[in-house]
Amino acid sequence: MAQGNNKKSNVKPASKGIQPARKPAAGRQSVAAARSSSSNNRTQLIIGAVAIAVIGIIIVVGVIFTQRQAAVQGEGYGASTQSVASANADGVVNVIKPGAKPKVTIDIYEDALCPICAQFEKQFGQQINQAVDDGSLAVNYHTLTFLDPNSFTGTYSTRAAAALLCVAQEDGSQPGRYLAFHSAVFNPDTQPEESGTDDLSNDQLAALATSNGASADAATCISTGANVAAAEASATTSTATLSAATNGRVATPTVVKDGAPVPELTADWLSNLLSQS
Amino acid sequence: MAVAASTRGDAIRDMLGLVARLGLATVWFISGIAKALDPRTTLVAVQAYQLFPDSVAELLAAVLPYFEIALGLLLTIGLATRLSAVLSAVLLVAFIAGVISAAARGLSIDCGCFGGGGDVRSDETAYTAEILRDLGFLLLAGYLVARPSTPLSIDRWAQRRSGGPAQADASAGSQQPA
Numbered sequence: 001m002a003q004g005n006n007k008k009s010n011v012k013p014a015s016k017g018i019q020p021a022r023k024p025a026a027g028r029q030s031v032a033a034a035r036s037s038s039s040n041n042r043t044q045l046i047i048g049a050v051a052i053a054v055i056g057i058i059i060v061v062g063v064i065f066t067q068r069q070a071a072v073q074g075e076g077y078g079a080s081t082q083s084v085a086s087a088n089a090d091g092v093v094n095v096i097k098p099g100a101k102p103k104v105t106i107d108i109y110e111d112a113l114c115p116i117c118a119q120f121e122k123q124f125g126q127q128i129n130q131a132v133d134d135g136s137l138a139v140n141y142h143t144l145t146f147l148d149p150n151s152f153t154g155t156y157s158t159r160a161a162a163a164l165l166c167v168a169q170e171d172g173s174q175p176g177r178y179l180a181f182h183s184a185v186f187n188p189d190t191q192p193e194e195s196g197t198d199d200l201s202n203d204q205l206a207a208l209a210t211s212n213g214a215s216a217d218a219a220t221c222i223s224t225g226a227n228v229a230a231a232e233a234s235a236t237t238s239t240a241t242l243s244a245a246t247n248g249r250v251a252t253p254t255v256v257k258d259g260a261p262v263p264e265l266t267a268d269w270l271s272n273l274l275s276q277s
Numbered sequence: 278m279a280v281a282a283s284t285r286g287d288a289i290r291d292m293l294g295l296v297a298r299l300g301l302a303t304v305w306f307i308s309g310i311a312k313a314l315d316p317r318t319t320l321v322a323v324q325a326y327q328l329f330p331d332s333v334a335e336l337l338a339a340v341l342p343y344f345e346i347a348l349g350l351l352l353t354i355g356l357a358t359r360l361s362a363v364l365s366a367v368l369l370v371a372f373i374a375g376v377i378s379a380a381a382r383g384l385s386i387d388c389g390c391f392g393g394g395g396d397v398r399s400d401e402t403a404y405t406a407e408i409l410r411d412l413g414f415l416l417l418a419g420y421l422v423a424r425p426s427t428p429l430s431i432d433r434w435a436q437r438r439s440g441g442p443a444q445a446d447a448s449a450g451s452q453q454p455a
Contacts, residue, residue, distance in 0.1 A: 043439040047432060051357030055347040055364075062343025066316045070339075115321045123317075194325075265317070 069267050074127030082133040085178030087168040091234025093141040095178060100135030103277040107140040107256040109242045112160030112185055113147040113194055120253045120265065121186035127270055129179055136274055141182065142238035144252060145231065147194065156192060156199040160185055161231035163205040166221035167214050180212045294427035297417040301365055302352035304414055309345030316342075326375050327382075344368070352421075355430020362421035369415045373408055380404040 082097045096102065110117040131137035143161035148154055164182060171177040184190055190208065192199035200208065206222040214222075221227060243249075245256045255262040255269070262269050312319040320338040323329070329337060348368070351361040426433055 039439045040436065043435050047357045047435060048360055051351050051360055054351060054356070055344065058347040058350070059340055059343045062313065062346070063339045066313075066339040066342075069316050070320075115324065116317055119317045119321060193327075 070123065071267055072122065072126065073124050073267065073270065074130045077126040077130040079183070080129035080133050080176040080179040082135075082175055083129070083179050084175060085168045085172035087165055087172070090237045091143075091165055091230055092238065093143075093164065093168040093172075093178065094138065095132055095141065096138040097132055097135045100138075102132075102138040103136055104131075104257070104273050105138040105140070106262075106273070107142060107241075109142045109144055109238065109252055109254045109256070110186070111144045111147045111157050111252045112164075113151050113157045113192065113199075114252045115188070115191065115194065117253045118186045118188040118191045121183060122188055123267075124270060125183050125186070131270065131274060132179070137270075142242065143231065143235065144239055144242070144250070145235040146239070146250065150194040151192060152196055152199040153201075155228075158228055158231050158235070159202055159225065160200070160205060161235060162225060162227035163202070163209060163222040165227040165231055165234070167209055167218045169227075170218035170221055171213075171215050174213075174215075177213055181209050181214060184208050184212045290424060291428050294421065294424055295429060297420045298352050298355060298358060298427050298430070301362070301414065301417045301421065302349045304417075305345045305349035305352065305365070309342045309349055312338075312342035313346065326379055328375065328378065355427060355432050358421055358427060358430060358432050359425035362418045362425060366415060366418040366422060369411050369418060373411045373415070376404055376407050376411070 083095050084098050085093050085095045087093050092107075110120075128137065128139060132139060141164070143157075143164055145157040145161055148157045151157060153159075164178075164185060167181045168178050185205075185208070190200075202223045202225050206219040209222055210216075210219050239250055242254060242256070245259055246254065246261050253265070255265060257273065262273070312322075316338065319342060320335060323334045323338040323341070324331070345368075348361050348365055351357055352365075421427075426436070
């Protein structure tokens with residue numbers, strides 16, 4: 001019975017629902033059009049809102065990902081205290097903790113004018129200092145000079161490479177000296193801009209070395225440009241070594257381990273190398 | 278609704294719209310992904326324009342690749358095509374302005390449009406080609422701003438869906454008395 005009542009009461013709204021159909025045809029169409037256009041407007045709003053939300057979510061996720069990728073490694077470690085440096089006959093500078101037998105040896109190819117090298121130093125410099133200091137890493141620094149033409153004087157890359165060589169030769173046995181000057185040369189705030197309006201003279205490079213603990217002998221070597229020819233020769237040799245390891249691709253910074261380039265210098269490339277060995 | 282829209286002209290315009298939409302989507306995907314994969318280079322590329330202080334350049338370099346990828350995604354699925362096309366056009370105009378200002382200031386840089394970028398040797402700059410290419414992309418965006426409704430898009434699907442029930446109601450209403 002109750003069900004029957006329910007059914008009856010259900011019929012009434014239905015019969016009311018027919019009433020609009022008795023209105024003139026024109027009125028009915030305009031109602032339909034109005035409903036359709038308001039529904040379309042709502043759809044447009046929803047689509048716009050969803051689109052903006054999609055853009056927002058992708059950007060937020062992306063920025064977080066980027067920041068993790070750009071995170072400074074070994075943050076807070078600071079300068080190297082244990083490393084010594086020595087230049088070989090080809091002008092390649094070997095950096096190692098005295099007496100240590102590092103599990104990992106890498107070759108780093110850089111150009112003193114290369115802005116990405118400065119970013120690389122900023123992100124991984126302290127981590128490299130730490131790994132060298134604890135004896136697990138040795139680094140061979142190759143300083144290339146192919147960006148010379150992009151420097152204000154046309155010779156900055158070579159002169160900076162010569163300055164690095166001076167500090168390695170004169171002060172390499174003093175713990176941390178070479179890496180301290182290396183960090184200063186590749187400091188994004190010190191590094192001259194490519195195609196800029198100035199760069200550093202030999203005297204300015206010498207002053208930079210002195211303020212980072214270099215000896216008077218090293219400063220003289222830098223300001224007189226004593227190693228410029230040696231740096232040029234070293235860059236030529238190292239360019240050939242790099243080219244052989246990378247099938248001819250000469251770009252900086254490049255890290256080479258066991259004769260092959262480290263493919264992606266992601267945030268954890270060095271931690272991975274150190275933990276794998 | 279406009280069922281009779283399947284004239285030849287409409288079919289051609291539909292096809293052009295689809296090509297423009299997917300073409301522009303491809304451009305954003307390629308350029309966005311290349312930038313996202315190498316954030317260090319992207320930052321250097323943005324800084325090479327020397328238009329922004331470092332903090333702004335860092336934010337821009339982090340946001341830009343993913344903004345481009347988002348535009349690529351929206352255009353691929355055809356969601357909010359007109360909005361995506363307007364944003365694309367704004368971004369392209371900004372890129373063109375950036376390249377023109379780099380050329381005017383005598384900077385020697387690569388635009389970094391598809392990743393890479395930064396400083397290059399002065400005989401390797403390609404400002405004119407970069408601007409012409411961006412103008413081509415701008416044309417695609419402009420077409421979609423003018424005619425955002427394209428086949429195989431969520432926009433058109435949603436439009437039909439929201440238009441559909443209202444019409445069904447009206448026809449149901451007229452049938453009931455009979």
